[in-house]
Amino acid sequence: MTPTLSLSQLKKSYGSQRVLDGVTFDVPPGSIVGLLGPNGAGKSTLIRSIMGIVEPDGGEVLLSGQPWSREGARGIGYLPEERGLYKDMRVGQQAVYFAQLKGMKKPEAVASLKTWFERLEVQGWWDKKVSDISKGMAQKIQFICTVVHQPKLLILDEPLSGFDPINARRIIEEVRSLAADGTSVLLSTHDMPSVERLCDQVVMLNQGRVVLSGSSSELRETGWDGSQEVLFKGNDMAFTNALGALANLDSIGPTSISGVRKARIRLRDGVEPTDVLRALTQTMEVMEFIKVRPTMETLFIDAVSKVESETTAES
Amino acid sequence: MNYGLIQAVVSREWRTRVLKPSFLLATLLLPVVSIGFVVGAILLTESAEVNNTVLVEDAPGLISRLDRASGQYVPRCPGCFPERQNLNYHFTQEAPADSIWQAEGHTVLVEYDGSILQNQSGYLVYEKSPGASAKRNIERDLSRAMEHARVLESTELNWSAYQALKMNVNLVDRGIEKGQRVKGGGDEIRGGIGFMFSALLLLVLMIYGGVIMRSVVEEKANHVVEVLVAAVRPEELLLGKVVGLGAVAVTQLLAWTILSSLGFSVFQFLFDSGTIGQAATLGSGEVPADLLTLMAENDGLSHLLDIQWSVMIGGAIAFYIGGYLLYGSLFAAVGSSVQSEQEGQGMILPITAPLMFGYFAATMAVENPDLPILEWLGWFPLTSPVIMLVRIAGGVALWEVALSWALLMLTARLTLGLAGRLYRFGVLHDGSRSGWKLLVHWMQGHGK
Known part of the structure; x- marks a missing residue:
């Protein structure tokens, strides 16, 4: 068209x-x-x-x-x-x-x-x-x-x-x-x-x-960097152990719901979200497992920063 | 050119201004105030005139004699004291006390002795001033009567013979055109008429040039302009604006002309019917005349008939259009390069300088329409609108008028194109820079 x-x-x-x-x-x-x-x-x-x-x-x-x-x-x-x-x-x-x-x-x-x-x-x-x-x-x-x-x-x-x-x-x-x-x-x-x-x-x-x-x-x-948000019931040590070498832990903390914890992880290269979900569900109850895509604002800032750093390097 | 869009712009500019209460008020009020001022002045003058009963105390008996039939003193030269409005003469050879001549109903006493023939001086005695006009008439009449007395006393001529010997040389103008003698003179009158047209043109250009500039600045300030130039080419927008505001000027001038003509007609009717203004004509002893006859009989005003009015009016319209397009587009270009009206005022002076120079040259043309510099200024488009109107009134070949106008229109077209280019850059310019450097920068094609 x-x-x-x-x-x-x-x-x-x-x-x-x-x-x-x-x-x-x-x-x-x-x-x-x-x-x-x-x-x-x-x-x-x-x-x-x-x-x-x-x-x-x-x-x-x-x-x-x-x-x-x-x-x-x-x-x-x-x-x-x-x-x-x-x-x-x-x-x-x-x-x-x-x-x-x-x-x-x-x-x-x-x-x-x-x-x-x-x-x-x-x-x-x-x-x-x-x-x-x-x-x-x-x-x-x-x-x-x-x-x-x-x-x-x-x-x-x-x-x-x-x-x-x-x-x-x-x-x-x-x-x-x-x-x-x-x-x-x-x-x-x-x-x-x-x-x-x-x-x-x-x-x-x-x-x-x-x-x-x-x-x-x-x-x-395309701009997704492997970030996932996980809501789970369990302790932080068990969560970290379950992640093992599959993903990096960016943050972890409580939520407003009693006993429910929230973690932000980033998958390592070549790892599929299903691999991580499978590993976690073996040791704890996973309530939400959400793919966190970048916002347009993040993409915008990243793109601008990238061009500016390239321009600085060229000059 | 998209004439439909230009028409829409013209219509907006015209409607938003002409339908404003302030415009209607100014348009209606000016002629009413002007005519009211003239009529008011006449009525005021009339009401200010008082009846003067003048007693001439001719103690030496120079200008009066006793009329045995009536027992009254009468002038020796009755023609020296013509009948005048608001001025009645009585004569005596006695010297009454002030209280007596006043009690007799006289308002003014003229007093002199025998030395008046040498020192030419006497007294005017009054309680309330008779007014400057009455005093002049009394002096004129008395001088004539004394002249009459001296002629009779010191020469062997009688008064009629003396009058017949008096000379008053009048030189009648005769011009030479193509080897033939033609009617000449009246340059000042004709030049004055042309100058009036020039002055009006200058006024219109200055007023409406300013309106154009303000309008452009306003559109920049309220950010309407970007929407406009997205739909209409800047040149079309500029032309629409200039023509629209020109139409406003024409509307106002037309309204003033019609209302003034109506007012003049009413004045003429009142004058002719004797309601106002007849005092002077009746008083001078002439047969009452209508206003147009008086104009036709006047030597100066008769030269108005020598003006080629069709060329004058046609030329005025043509040069108004050309001058307005030329200067209007320049004012618009200035408006587009500044951020405020005050800023623009500072840039107007160099633009209007040729126009002002032309105007002052036009004042010279009134006195001497054949100065060579005026011919050159008549060809120069920045001064031709004001100069040519004076030259047309004075009489100029039609081909000169046509060529001068063609040059003016060509320049106006080029200026409009250039102003459109400046306008394109200027209307979107909102930076702190402004002024002539910026305009030159844009002329070179660098814009933002």
Whole structure:
């Protein structure tokens, strides 16, 4: 299936500073791709290059298999990190204006906006001035303005900033729903839990290069270092003896349940979890034996640290 | 260019400003206040005028004689004391006490002795001042009467013969065009009209240039701009903004013109019907005339008819458009490179310097429209909008107007492109650096 967005060897420099260095990845239809990276990694420049705000020095941007065009980019729903609304306009009037800039006719825009206003329960704010509404409410309006024209591709830069947990969940649900309906989403954020909850795939940028990419589950599986969490009834000495040479013990301690202990172990190379479980159950009652995969945050920090240490070594 | 998007931007800029209560108030209030000021001044002047009954104490008997039939002193030269509004003359050769002439109903006493013919001086006695205008008229009438007395006393001429000998040379302007003599003169009047157009253009450019700059700074400050430039090319956005705000200016000027014309029509009707303003014409002894006839009979105002008004109005519209696009895009470029309006004010001066220079040159054009420097400034696009309006009013070949405008529009188009490029870099620039160095940096294509 043709990717909704396909980037190939995208390059951009500002003077002597290389901001994008051969960035390549795809956003398949209906998928949510997380774009991660530390500050200054090139995320904003990458997004602006896709939107045509910044002209890349090299590489290719394909939108649904077609070479980049202004008309194609206008169809993208873009929610920038630095976003705002005209304070001297009324909410509805402003939303219609943004929809018109996206190529919608006024009646069509009004109808679609009314639906979205009801869906996000902001219909009472249509005639209010922007200066009279709260920041969270303004964020909702901005989200509506981004999706009103039913874009095939959504680019959301820190979409949850400014939202309280309830409204953040609401937006996450809407993004999921749009993806389920076939909209592709490129989500740039520093909020790792939302990446884990939302993203099918992740692309990590550092110093303008893709340092890690793949599906979230694959990445977490690949990054697994053999950690297991074990809940058991028994004494610590017996537990250590049962582990023997199969795994290293990282930590051990009590739990809130009387007589139940919790240990964190790391399997040695070549050892399967079933081997350890078999050894433990021979001497004690094992209540839980859970594979502990790395969080996206851990993977992110590890990947960034790795690149930085390589750069330091090269220089 | 996507004209649908430009139209949406134009519409937003226009609607959000024109539908503001403050705009409506300013648009309605200015003509009302201006007309009210003029009418108020006229009414105030009228109400301030008082009836003066003047007693001329002609003790030496120089200008009056006793009319045996009526037993009253009358002027020897009745024509020297024309009938004037609010000024009635009576004569005496006695010297009444102040209390007496006042009790007789006189408000002013003119007093002199025989030496007046030498030292040309007398007294004006009053309890309440008759006003500067009345005093001037009394002096004028008395001087004429004394002149009459001296003519009769010191020459053998009679008054009519003396009047016939008086000369008042009038030089009528005649220009030479293509070897033919044509009607000339009226440069100051025509130049003044052109200068008024120039001054208005300068005002519009300065006011609305500032509005454009503020609008760009505001969009940067409230972070709307990134959403906008993602949907609309910066050049289109810039053009939409400049045209939209230009439309606001046109709306305001149009409203002012219509309201002022209505106000003038009402004033003219009141003037013609004698409700206001007739005092002066009746007082001077002339037949009451309507306002337009008075204008047509006025030597200076008749030169207004010499102006090619179709070229003048058409030229004004054309140069307003060109000048506005040129300077509007420059103001927008400045706005995109700064973080606050105050910062932008400091950068405006070099941009508006040519315009100000043109404006001062235009003041010279009023006096002398044929200065060679004005011709050159008329070709230079940064000064041509203000200069050409004065030159058109003074009379200039149509091809010169067309070529100057073409140069202006070409420059405006190039400036718009350049400003769009600067705007593209500038609107996303939120760093601490700003100023001319940054603009030059962007012009070279380095942006962030």
